[in-house]
Amino acid sequence: MTPLLAQVQEPMTRAELLADDPLWLILIKAVVLMLVGPVLTVVMIVGERKIVGRMQNRPGPNRVGPFGSLQAIADAIKLPFKEQVIPDTADRKVYFLAPIIAVVPALIGLAAIPFGPEVTIFGERTVLQLVELPVGVLLVLAGASIGVYGIVLAGWASGSPYPLLGGMRSAAQVISYEIAMGLAIIGVVLYAQSMATGEIVEAQASGWYFYLLLPSFVIYLISMVGETNRAPFDLPEAESELVGGFHTEYSSMKFAMFFLAEYTNMVIVSAFATTLFLGGWMFPFVGLDSPLNQGWFPVLWFFGKMFVLLFGFIWLRGTLPRFRYDQFMKLGWKVLVPAGLVWLVLIALVRAIRNDGNVSTGQILVIGGIAIVVIVLLTLLLPEKKIEDDDSVPTTGSDYPVPPLDLKVPETTPRRKALKAKAKSGKRTEALASTKEGSDGDL
Amino acid sequence: MTPTALFLAQAGADATVSTGEAISFWVLAPIAVAGALGMIFARNAVHSALWLVLTMLSLGMLYLIQQAPFLGFTQIIVYTGAIMMLFLFVLMMVGRESSDSVVEVLRGQRLAAAILGIGVAGVLAGALTRALADVTPAPPLDPWTPEGGAAGGLGRLIFSDYLFPFELTSALLITAAMGAMVLAFTDRHGKTGKRSQRELVEARFRGEYERPSPKPGPGVFATSNSVATPALLPDGSVAPESLSELIESTSAAKLSGERKQVAGDTPQPDAHSLTGSEEQSEERENS
Known part of the structure; x- marks a missing residue:
């Protein structure tokens, strides 16, 4: 629970271990980190198309390579060789700059993610992380907030309305969802008492935060989908409304770079969620001393958890329809932000009581339960709001004759009744003629 | 923080500045200045905003190098991430080619602006000279400790010694937000309020708009x-x-x-000609 104690037990903290790294090791780590984003993008593209395909009862790509697994490579080769179309009205400098601004922060974000515990690389003791900052959490947030510039500027520089609308949506979307995301992260930071990503993971040795801080986790999950512009929140590129949104006017390599940025951002927010809530590189139910949490194994657990989250992204896309823009904003500002604020106050309260040290968990639960019951009882006292029926259809009022809503449709018509009576009386005398007449009348 | 950076960079002879720090300063500082100049001289409002983003980013980097990571990242997240994004949002709404109006609404605005500008420049120059003249070099901070600028130490200071200014600032910000909401709010159900989709359609067909259908x-x-x-x-x-x-x-x-x-x-080609067009016939002759 307390990261300070964990530090005392270890001879060197993560930051000290990382500060010792020789230059070649830093370079190796940096290159590997730079490759993680693009490689996972390639994997994700094929994976997404295959999985969404299965979800929609179709095979997905199955021509290039075994089971279509090389499809992404074919795409990656094709895209740079396509023609670059630059609109006449584009602001050329910003138009060129936008995809670069989108990609670079996305590649930086992984630097603060701890992929594993202490290992030995070529006889050098180190941890699997590029840099452990005292504010590592903020590095990821900063990367996300810079990356949006790419999308917004792309929309503006294209010089046509649909991209402009997409860019503006994206700006509004990211500003509002970053607040919710920040509130969710503050909960974790309060609980772990550290903003360093490595220490947050180690603080989860006694319990992962996804169940300890469930509301934070839920808010983070929702806002991370909003932050990465993925379905059902992919309003900046809503193809049914805005053609392609911010990247409508982009083609060739520049379009590929937006693609890369989107998927790398997905990888980053998933890795970040793993770090903050899912125990990072730790194996569940075993202590830090277990052999499962030593050496290189934890990298596997980390990527396993991350792939579960990435599958969630794909699953969402295959399942949910796109939100309407105002619904989306309503969700962000009227649900997520207030919920995050209330939850944050609760966490701060519990933390303050805990730091006093005289109160046990049981007492907190009992008092909290009483408080909740009182609040629920108080809400019962509130008078019920009368909902005006705005959607009722006017039955009269227009010039057209409209039948009343309670109109009773008679089961038989007078003519049919008469025919039936006639057929009944005629049956006795002339059987053949009456059936003929009766059938004629019915038809 | 820039004066400190300047001081540290100039005191290169002392042991207080490392080579890496000097290099990063001499890379980042010109970029920051160039960004500021670009912001002033750019014709396009969006370009101007982008230059300002560049300046803010390089300032944030400078803070990071000065062992103040919390300040640096906050600068990047708050200023470049949120505030400049709002600026861009508004600029995009205004439209790309709209230029500033040169009509002066306030009387004597230029004069007041000039005097105030000179005054601010004087204050800045005074602060800079004081910062550069006799300063005792501060020991490098350890960002891991609360005293070295970590978030915990900052929070403690804000909520103890500087509580009143902090509350004042928050009151100011909340007032501004409320004011903006009051000014911008339109009641949907009021008479001057926003029209619903149905009302809009009816108004369109009644001829209140240019045409009933979209353009x-x-x-x-x-x-x-x-x-x-x-x-x-x-x-x-x-x-x-x-x-x-x-x-x-x-x-x-x-x-x-x-x-x-x-x-x-x-x-069009001549009605009697057998070729499709003139270019094609020329091509044939050439080949």
Whole structure:
């Protein structure tokens, strides 16, 4: 629970271990980190198309390579060789700059993610992380907030309305969802008492935060989908409304770079969620001393958890329809932000009581339960709001004759009744003629 | 923080500044200054905002190098991430080609601005000279400790020693937000409020608007699918309703060739000639 104690037990903290790294090791780590984003993008593209395909009862790509697994490579080769179309009205400098601004922060974000515990690389003791900052959490947030510039500027520089609308949506979307995301992260930071990503993971040795801080986790999950512009929140590129949104006017390599940025951002927010809530590189139910949490194994657990989250992204896309823009904003500002604020106050309260040290968990639960019951009882006292029926259809009022809503449709018509009576009386005398007449009348 | 950085960079002879720090300063500082100059001299408002973003980013980097990571990242997240994004948002709403109005609304605004500007410059110069003249070099901070600028130490200071200024600032910000909401709020159900979709449709058909239907898009006869390209009517003329006021359309001169092509006014081959067109026949002769 307390990261300070964990530090005392270890001879060197993560930051000290990382500060010792020789230059070649830093370079190796940096290159590997730079490759993680693009490689996972390639994997994700094929994976997404295959999985969404299965979800929609179709095979997905199955021509290039075994089971279509090389499809992404074919795409990656094709895209740079396509023609670059630059609109006449584009602001050329910003138009060129936008995809670069989108990609670079996305590649930086992984630097603060701890992929594993202490290992030995070529006889050098180190941890699997590029840099452990005292504010590592903020590095990821900063990367996300810079990356949006790419999308917004792309929309503006294209010089046509649909991209402009997409860019503006994206700006509004990211500003509002970053607040919710920040509130969710503050909960974790309060609980772990550290903003360093490595220490947050180690603080989860006694319990992962996804169940300890469930509301934070839920808010983070929702806002991370909003932050990465993925379905059902992919309003900046809503193809049914805005053609392609911010990247409508982009083609060739520049379009590929937006693609890369989107998927790398997905990888980053998933890795970040793993770090903050899912125990990072730790194996569940075993202590830090277990052999499962030593050496290189934890990298596997980390990527396993991350792939579960990435599958969630794909699953969402295959399942949910796109939100309407105002619904989306309503969700962000009227649900997520207030919920995050209330939850944050609760966490701060519990933390303050805990730091006093005289109160046990049981007492907190009992008092909290009483408080909740009182609040629920108080809400019962509130008078019920009368909902005006705005959607009722006017039955009269227009010039057209409209039948009343309670109109009773008679089961038989007078003519049919008469025919039936006639057929009944005629049956006795002339059987053949009456059936003929009766059938004629019915038809 | 910039004066400190300047001081540290100039005191290169002392042991307080490392080579890496000096290099990063001499890279980042010119970029920051260039960004500031670019912001002033850029013609386009969005370009201006982007130059300012550059300045803010390099300031944030400088903070990071000065062992103040919390300050640095907060600078990047708050200023470049949120505030400049709001600026861009507004600028994009205004439209890209709209220029500032040169009409002075406030009387004597230029004079006041000049005096205030000179005053601020004087204050800044005074602060800089004081900062550079006699300063005891501060020991490098350890960002891991609360005293070294970590978030915990900052929070403790804000909520103890500086609680009153902090509360004042928050009151100011909340007042500003409330004011903006009051000014911008329109009651949907009021008389002057926003029209619902149904009311809008009825108003359209009653003729309160230009036309009942949406404006025509590029359409079948257009030669490009960009919305900057005006729609062409079947006879090849430009549909005037399709010209957006928001976006500068492609100039008509550029489209004259395409319009002729659509209208079929391009020179046709002679009725008796066997070749399809003149270019083709020329090609054949050449080959």
